[in-house]
Amino acid sequence: MRNTILEPRFKDFPHFKDFWTKGNGKQLIDLSGAEVSFKDFEKFSNYFYHVDQIGDNVVKDVYFTKTFQEASREIEQYIRKGVSETDDVPESVQNLFQQTQTIPKWLDTNLLKYGAELCMRSNVDSLISLRDYCLIGGYDYAYLNKPLIVTEALKKGAVKRLSETLDFWVNVTRYNALETHKKGYEFAIKTRLIHSYARLSIKKHYTNWDTENWGEPINSWDMMATYIGFSLVFLHSLQKLENIVSDEEEKGLFHLWKYVGYLLGIPENLLPDDKKQATEYFYLWTAIQPPSDKDSVLLAHSLLNESLENPILKFNFQRKILRSLHISCTWFLLDDEVCKRLEIPQVHFRNAFPNTKRLINKIYDKLLSRESRIKKGNKDQMKVLEDYLRITKHSNFH
Structure with missing residues (x-):
């Protein structure tokens, strides 16, 4: 830990106030019943300079x-x-x-099962949420993105980056995946060491790293925020798309990501148990993040253009349609102000696809059993992952 005293330096800036008083932040407070304030700021702020030693x-x-x-x-x-x-x-x-081989006393394997089932049952909506809300929305936090920029993630290409994220997410959200020595457990340990490798490389080779403002590279507080994206923000997105989430599934989702965070070396007191805690923790973290900068815009547009670069779809017109669908979901799921900062382009009839998805989800809930949706969702998600791995494994993507 450093002795640097960190303040909630952006709490009076328009991007922070608008998000929490009239944007998605306000919706998160209403959804969770969170009581947001800065009284616990000092309990968390030191983790901006804390890493997984x-x-x-x-x-x-x-x-x-x-x-x-x-x-x-x-x-x-x-x-x-x-x-x-x-x-x-x-x-x-x-x-x-x-x-990592010590099972924490709080772990409930039944809740892990419910969390995995929600991720699978939500099928394509899970993938839309991850890409068009969690991932691209995270680019609006300028300091959070600095490790990506410094390690030249843009040169790697969005297709490869998306493939790796999908590979991780799918493999930690299947049945029993997080048992010691199983595949999800393996992905968590490897991802943890990749973070450490990147952090140490940045510290060694990038002399211009601004620790005072950006925190330590891939610090514990940023890691907390990232994994709140996989739980709280993901849940919010599913509900925006009219997915009905049971109490057990909601508890399971937070429990699953709490355990993934534990395996990744995030301090346990940074891992929220529920949406109320997650919103309150997230509120504090967002106060030290400025809005989008030019790097944010580059990352966002790299992700948007992934659909055009990706050869999974054979014809160019298919890729253009897919890009438009993702753009429409981004506008639907994110605040308009965030989309404007990230310079997300406009598309015609931008609410048509999201509203169709919402209608389909209402019909599915009435016609299909939960079990059949879990089975189909798992199959469809695995197929998407296989397609991505196939094109990136032996390709020229950097």
Whole structure:
């Protein structure tokens, strides 16, 4: 922890006040019954300068002492076979796996199941929510994006970046995925170490990193906000699209992402249990984030144009239609002011597709059983993931 005293420096700026008094932030408060204020700001603000030291130490001991491929194979063996107290491994590896192999007392596997089922049952709406609300909406927070810009994510391309995000999300949201040594658990550990690798690389090679304003690269408070995106913001998006979410599913969604956050090394006191806590935590974090800058606009347009670059659809006119549908969902799900800051283009009849989706969801709720929707959603999401992995695995995407 640093001794820097952080203030809620953007709390009086129009982008903050508009979001929380008349935009999606106001809707989140109404949805959750949150009581927002800055009385707990100091409890959280130090985490802007706090990082996952356990993960960082593993990267220093394993990834920085051999080739990346050798290090990756070694970590995979630890993940799949486990690490015992008597194993001859670096102390940092012992610390990592002692934590992640220890099941927290609060974990409820039944709630994990409900959370996974909501993610699957929502089918395409889940993917729309992740892309057109959670991901692109996150680009409006200028400081949050700085690690992406510094690590040259734009050169990597939106297709590859989206494929990796989808691969992670799908694999941590299936049945029993987060059990120790299972695939979702593996994705969580690998993602944690990727974050540490990127953070240490930024600290080593990017001398212009502005820690005072941007926080530590991929800091714990930013990680909290990112994973609130997967729970609170995701839930809000599903409800905007007229998905009916049961109390058990809602509790399960927050519980699932709390456990994913635990595996990723986010401090437990930053992991909300429900939508009320999540909204109150998110409110504090947004007060230290300025609105979109030029990098935000570049990231947003890279994501919008992913549909045109992606060869999953064969014909160009199909890709243009898909891009328009995503743009219409972005305007529907985000505040107009956010869309204007990100310079999201206008499209004709922009509410037609979202409103059609809402109508279809009302019909589905009456005609199809929950079980059949879970089964179909899982199948459809896996098909989308397979398509993305197929085109990025042996492609020229950077």
